Amino acid sequence: MGKPQKVAALLEKRQKIEKEIEELQNLCNHSMKSLKSVRERVDSSSPVIRWVCNECSKIIGYPSSEELNKFFRE
Numbered sequence: 001m002g003k004p005q006k007v008a009a010l011l012e013k014r015q016k017i018e019k020e021i022e023e024l025q026n027l028c029n030h031s032m033k034s035l036k037s038v039r040e041r042v043d044s045s046s047p048v049i050r051w052v053c054n055e056c057s058k059i060i061g062y063p064s065s066e067e068l069n070k071f072f073r074e
Contacts, residue, residue, distance in 0.1 A: 028056040035063055035071045 001009070032054040037047040040059065049071060051061035063071065 025053070025056045025058040028053060028058065030056070030058065030060050033060060035067060 030053040033051045034054055035049055036052045038050055038052060038059060039045070040048050040050070049063055049068060050059045051063060052058065053060050
């Protein structure tokens with residue numbers, strides 16, 4: 001298998017995995033959340049602070065200024 005075929009196969013696998021993760025996250029009720037430093041997008045290198053579900057790791061919200069201040073003080 002050449003490089004182009006291998007890359008295509010890996011991209012296909014990644015797409016299937018991302019779809020499965022999305023399905024699991026959509027079924028989650030996000031009952032527990034925490035402020036975490038995360039990459040907002042796969043291609044992003046800069047971390048951001050977001051509310052993230054503790055069970056499925058989905059970004060579920062943006063912190064307020066007060067929540068950010070408390071996060072950085074701890």
